[in-house]
Every structure is written in C-alpha cells, then in structure tokens.
Amino acid sequence: MPELPEVxxxxxxxxxxxxxxxxxxVVVLENRTFQFDTDAITExxxxxxxxxxxxxxxxxLMHLSSDFTLMFHLKMTGQIIVDEPKSQRFAGGHPTNSMDxxxxxxxxxxxxxxxxxxGTKIYFNDQRKFGWIKLVPTSEVGTDRFIAxxxxxxxxxxxxxxxxxxKTKKRISPIxxxxxxxxxxxxxxxIYADETLHLAKVHPARxxxxxxxxxxxxxxxxxxxxxTDGITHGGTSFTNxxxxxxxxxxxxxxxxxxxxxxxxxxxxxxxIIKTRVAGRGTHYCPVCQISPKxxxxx
DNA sequence: GGAGTTGTTCCGCC
DNA sequence: AGGCGGAACAACTC
Numbered sequence: 001m002p003e004l005p006e007v008x009x010x011x012x013x014x015x016x017x018x019x020x021x022x023x024x025x026v027v028v029l030e031n032r033t034f035q036f037d038t039d040a041i042t043e044x045x046x047x048x049x050x051x052x053x054x055x056x057x058x059x060x061l062m063h064l065s066s067d068f069t070l071m072f073h074l075k076m077t078g079q080i081i082v083d084e085p086k087s088q089r090f091a092g093g094h095p096t097n098s099m100d101x102x103x104x105x106x107x108x109x110x111x112x113x114x115x116x117x118x119g120t121k122i123y124f125n126d127q128r129k130f131g132w133i134k135l136v137p138t139s140e141v142g143t144d145r146f147i148a149x150x151x152x153x154x155x156x157x158x159x160x161x162x163x164x165x166x167k168t169k170k171r172i173s174p175i176x177x178x179x180x181x182x183x184x185x186x187x188x189x190x191i192y193a194d195e196t197l198h199l200a201k202v203h204p205a206r207x208x209x210x211x212x213x214x215x216x217x218x219x220x221x222x223x224x225x226x227x228t229d230g231i232t233h234g235g236t237s238f239t240n241x242x243x244x245x246x247x248x249x250x251x252x253x254x255x256x257x258x259x260x261x262x263x264x265x266x267x268x269x270x271x272i273i274k275t276r277v278a279g280r281g282t283h284y285c286p287v288c289q290i291s292p293k294x295x296x297x298x
Numbered sequence: 299g300g301a302g303t304t305g306t307t308c309c310g311c312c
Numbered sequence: 313a314g315g316c317g318g319a320a321c322a323a324c325t326c
Contacts, residue, residue, distance in 0.1 A: 131305095
C-alpha cells in the first residue's frame with residue numbers, strides 16, 4: 001500500500017534519473033491502466049522532455065515540456081521502477097548488478113513502459129490493476145477530481161493544529177476513518193494511520209468528536225512525526241512496495257504496531273491486537289490506547 | 299477455495 | 313448539504 005512516504009521515496013529516486021530527459025517511446029501493455037486517449041501519445045508524450053517530478057498526496061506527477069502532466073496513482077500494488085543503462089547510472093547508489101531487481105523486468109505485472117533518450121526505462125507495474133496513469137494539461141492538474149478534493153500536505157502551512165482540531169471535532173466517525181479521509185490531510189493510509197494513533201496514544205475507534213483538544217494536538221504532532229519518519233526510512237515494504245530502484249523500504253522493522261499482531265508493544269510490553277475499525281485491519285496496543293466505553297473488539 | 303487484503307469512488311440512507 | 317457506512321473494483325495469498 002504505497003502511502004505518502006512510499007510515493008515520496010519513489011519521487012526522490014526518480015527525480016535525478018529522469019528530469020531533463022526526453023520520452024522516446026511508450027509501450028501500453030494494459031489499456032485500462034492508461035486512463036486517457038492513447039492516440040495522443042505520439043503528439044503529447046513522444047519527444048517531450050520531463051521537466052520535473054513532483055508528489056501531491058499519493059499521486060506522482062511528471063510535468064512535461066508539452067505543458068501536459070503525467071499523473072500516476074499506485075493504489076495498492078503499483079510500482080514505478082526506473083532502470084538506467086549501466087554506463088549512465090546516477091551516482092546515487094543503484095543496486096549492484098548481481099542483485100539488481102530491474103534485471104527481471106518487464107514481468108507479468110508490468111502495465112506500461114516508458115523509454116527515455118538515454119535508454120533509461122520506467123516500468124509501471126501493478127499486480128491488481130487498480131492503479132492508473134492519466135495525462136492532463138498541466139494547468140488542469142488542480143481540477144482533477146481527486147487532486148481538487150484532497151486536503152493539505154502534512155508539512156504545509158495550511159496543515160495547522162487549529163485546522164486539524166476544526167476538522168476532527170465535528171466528525172462522529174472513528175478517528176482512524178478521519179485520518180484515512182484524504183480531504184482532511186493528504187497521504188495517510190492504513191499503515192501510517194495505525195502508527196500515528198499509537199504514537200498519540202489514542203484508540204483508533206474513538207469517535208473523533210469525543211477527542212479533547214489535547215488529544216487532537218497529540219494526533220496532529222504524531223501525523224507529522226510518523227510521516228517524516230516513514231520518508232526518512234524509505235517507506236514500508238511487506239508485500240509489493242519497492243522504491244524507484246526496485247528496493248524495499250526499512251520502516252516496517254521500526255513499526256510501532258503495524259503488522260505486529262501478537263508481538264509486544266515497544267512502550268509497555270503488552271501484546272499488540274489486530275481488529276477491524278473503519279472497515280480496515282487495525283493494529284493497536286490495548287494498554288497505551290485505551291478502548292472507548294462500550295466499544296467491542298470484532 | 300472462500301475469506302482477507304486496501305485506495306478511492308459510488309451509492310443509499312439519514 | 314453532506315457525513316456515514318458499506319459495496320464495488322481486482323487479483324493475489326493463505
């Protein structure tokens with residue numbers, strides 16, 4: 001499940017390897033992945049320069065010199081992997097040849113291939129075909145339905161403690177559902193929602209409207225810390241996620257609760273519980289995160 | 299081999 | 313109006 005830290009890690013890996021390069025060819029292996037008229041590829045993509053790479057929420061943006069932008073959403077199992085010709089590898093530490101994950105590409109999950117003017121290839125892989133690629137005029141990225149509805153970035157000025165309090169206090173749904181709501185804050189998914197609430201010592205099933213100002217502030221700070229930490233450690237890998245170089249992220253081994261059912265809480269040694277909140281698999285510590293009154297574990 | 303997995307959209311209901 | 317909860321989507325793992 002690529003969330004904000006995973007997509008940010010991909011963007012950072014991609015940037016020095018593709019910015020300034022021209023797209024020479026595009027191979028469409030799965031039509032439904034390409035959610036735009038692929039007849040436009042020749043005119044709008046081929047021979048165009050990738051002027052910059054950017055992330056907004058969980059969407060990766062590649063701005064082109066044609067004043068169009070490629071938008072990528074990885075949904076649950078998407079990958080964007082860049083394979084540079086050996087002679088031209090960016091000195092940012094590509095995996096050594098013997099263990100280079102890109103030697104097996106393309107594979108059965110590859111849905112599209114972009115080849116650049118120096119021979120670099122960008123593979124879009126997606127086992128479950130939920131991910132998509134769109135092509136829109138750069139000036140219209142902001143009016144894309146998803147982008148238009150998404151909330152502030154966690155590290156932007158717009159995301160203040162006051163803003164977060166205003167948003168949460170009128171919501172009666174579980175706080176976990178509020179964190180997963182992309183219109184409140186951009187980029188949190190199942191991993192970092194659980195991690196945030198454990199750090200903030202708030203039970204995921206607490207109704208948002210019952211949180212005190214102090215608890216809301218703790219969650220606000222935890223969001224920033226957990227997402228920053230996720231980026232620092234290159235994201236979380238347990239099934240599909242790899243970065244732009246095809247290698248895994250390191251966050252899982254430092255996870256507080258995520259995928260740690262039955263293991264001990266690193267704060268209090270209680271056993272981590274897995275349950276279901278907001279329709280999602282949810283991990284928490286029953287001691288650090290006190291259950292709300294009347295809440296039954298399912 | 300049926301259930302579980304999840305990011306986003308859609309839909310019915312309040 | 314808009315929040316809420318659940319279904320739908322897809323394909324693999326267990």
